[in-house]
Amino acid sequence: MPHLLLKDLPRYECLLEAAAEFPDLDPSAAEAFLHLLHTGDEVFGVSDRSLAGHNISHGRFGVLMLLWRSRQPRAAKLLGADECVPGPRTPAELADAAGVTRATMTGLIDTLERDGYVKREPDPVDRRQMSVLLTPRGEKFLMEFLPGHFKAIAAIMAPLTENERKTLVRLLGKVQQQAAILNPRRESASVG
Amino acid sequence: MPHLLLKDLPRYECLLEAAAEFPDLDPSAAEAFLHLLHTGDEVFGVSDRSLAGHNISHGRFGVLMLLWRSRQPRAAKLLGADECVPGPRTPAELADAAGVTRATMTGLIDTLERDGYVKREPDPVDRRQMSVLLTPRGEKFLMEFLPGHFKAIAAIMAPLTENERKTLVRLLGKVQQQAAILNPRRESASVG
């Protein structure tokens, strides 16, 4: 689960000293980098714990949310979908929306189907394709789980004022954009 | 690798509408939450790519850094160690410092030893324990890899001014602290 394999972060003075030995080390950059990964991990952990209590993983939860978007027009907005697009249904579409490989999506759907949350159905037109559908049980799970999940998210961000949240999002956006540039995208999917 | 199974984040207006349906959903909290996980993933991806180019994973890299701390007093500061403590040497100490289980550490050391980066040695005093040591090859790897790694970190944070970095670290710190409170720690290791 953890991105950062380090429980305790170094103090800033330590980074300053290390920078004397490694001229490439930018202390404030390294500090921000470490805090970002560390906080992300911690926040992820809270969310993960809330999911684990319901016997579901983050990956599976993401798939359920994407499928929910397909069934509920209201839910689509939550996930940023345009009203007109029907939302992902096939494993390939789900994999693309989730940012994982099709092979990984196969595994996620396998376990979701085994647990009765989703159902595979062959496409009558294109016999290569499958349609993945949320079962009533899957939908029931989301309805029961989401309120608590939203509460947990609100609790995490409670120490920040509205202004601080805006600032955080703005700064994270800058970093994210830069990281996206540095990250050579496989398909270079520049948003059209 | 990814924490957040969602390639495109929802727009803020979508969160606002969703909040009308789910009273527990705090739009600004959810926005900050999603951005935090997403940016963390993206930044992690950059770092991971730089590691993958050297055929090493984040987990293994973390272990090498911890072992390096044990050998180089200078390096210890980089990782936040007190001057007096010798740094982790046994698998159990490494697992604790890294925040993973001993079982996971066994696997990491296995592959590191197979690749010749570290060496296991039996403890002459306590025959249950092993000492894990960085080999010259492992140290050579770090010396060759670290400058580029530091450069990559600096590049990610380049868009932020010094002030913005301080602000980011401050806000992340608040979130991290809150998340740590919400995360029931196994051993409740309140720093003494």
Next chain:
DNA sequence: GGCTGAAAGTTAGCCGCCTAACGAATTTTG
């Protein structure tokens, strides 16, 4: 209308994370 190429989904195998349980060695306790 039958090759060729592309796409969908799956499979196989690797890695790293987890929990649970184990044998060996040490420490604590009666």
Next chain:
DNA sequence: CAAAATTCGTTAGGCGGCTAACTTTCAGCC
């Protein structure tokens, strides 16, 4: 000093990432 509890490292099995290769099916092109 012997029994119990703890600690060490490891193993086994599950999950969820990945890449690479495969089968089936569709689409395009002579």
